[in-house]
Amino acid sequence: MSDQFKGIELVWLTETDLTNLNAGEGGTNIVDVKKFRKQGVEYPYVSGQAMRFYLRESVRRELPESTFMCTPNDKGETCGDISKCWNCDLFGFMTTIRGTGAVTRVSPVKVSPAIGLLPLDDNSTIDFLTRKKRVEAGEKAKGDIVNVELGVNIYKCGISIDVQRIGYEEEVDQDSKVLKFVDKLNNNGAERNLRIRSVVSGIKYLADYSKQARLLTDFTPDVILGAVQQRYSHRLQKAFEIDNNKNLNIERFKSIINDMKGYGTIYFGLLPGLLNNEQQVKKIAAELELEVLQPQEVFEKIINSIG
Ligand SMILES: [Zn+2]
Helix, strand or coil: CCCCCCEEEEEEEEEEEEECCCECCCECCEECECEEEECCEEEEEECHHHHHHHHHHHHHHCCCCCCECCCCCCCCCCCCCCCCEHHHHHHCEEEEECCCEEEEECCCEEECCEEECCCCHHHEEEEEEEEEECCCCCCCCEEEEEEEEEEEEEEEEEEEEEHHHCCEEEEECCCCCCEEEEECCCCCCHHHHHHHHHHHHHHHCCCCCCCHHHHCCCCCCCEEEEEEECCCCCHHHHCCCECCCCCECHHHHHHHHHHHCCCEEEEEEECCCCCCCHHHHHHHHHHCCCCEECHHHHHHHHHHHHC
16 A cells, blocks of 8 residues: 555444344343433444454454464453554554553554444334253253343444554654654565455454344445545544434535545445435435445455555
8 A cells, every 4th residue: 555545434334133233231131232312312332342342353254374363361461562463453452561561552443333323212122032041960941031122223333544553663762762653564565455454354244243143133334435545534434424214414425525535535335225315315426426336346446445
């Protein structure tokens, strides 16, 4: 990737069937969904921490041979070696290194929570399942009933990759006391590009969410915008807003694309049948000179531009 690229952003909408992707606090016999309240109405969400976990597991599944991703120890600490470890480089860490003390790395891969855009009340149900209890040998097996809150919804998710931080570590020059970025990879960017590509393609294959044995959810993008940017920003994240009838806010969409055209190449993908005002969205896309692609093609375009 050319040095002038500073960021890659993706924002997407995904429609789920009945699912519970991230449990809330619940109670003894209820597994609810995580939810937030906006103007008195409840919506479901999946925390940023859960989304990072899903993405990390997706990258781990496709890890090329001879590359390495550590797993945290019992204190949640990771290895901290960004030249070798994709986990520590891409997702950051807070760890204690012998002789150095506590070291923190801010994650160059930033993930948003997945926000449900349709009210929970109109789009959820309570299902129940039997939870088996562990019993002593010889005792009769017992189970108790657990209620599980499930919902359908359209979620908005996003990711921003701080391209120029991948494979780089901040170090203070001992003589001048100036903060420098030191390249820890030293192979003309090939390894860096491989790591960036793995994150983008990780989104394409997200699958390791909770409770999948019973729920089999597809949480990959249905409507997506992707940008390869000469400036680092999070602007694209605001491009999608929908009302309760699944109409995309056209003015908002237009305004964000126009904002970003000056410093980024933008790709747009749309799976038919999700947005109510799909025809209008296509018309606006044409006016904005955005080709309407399949969501998968947006990933291909971005991965190809990484090099
Ligand atoms: Zn590590």
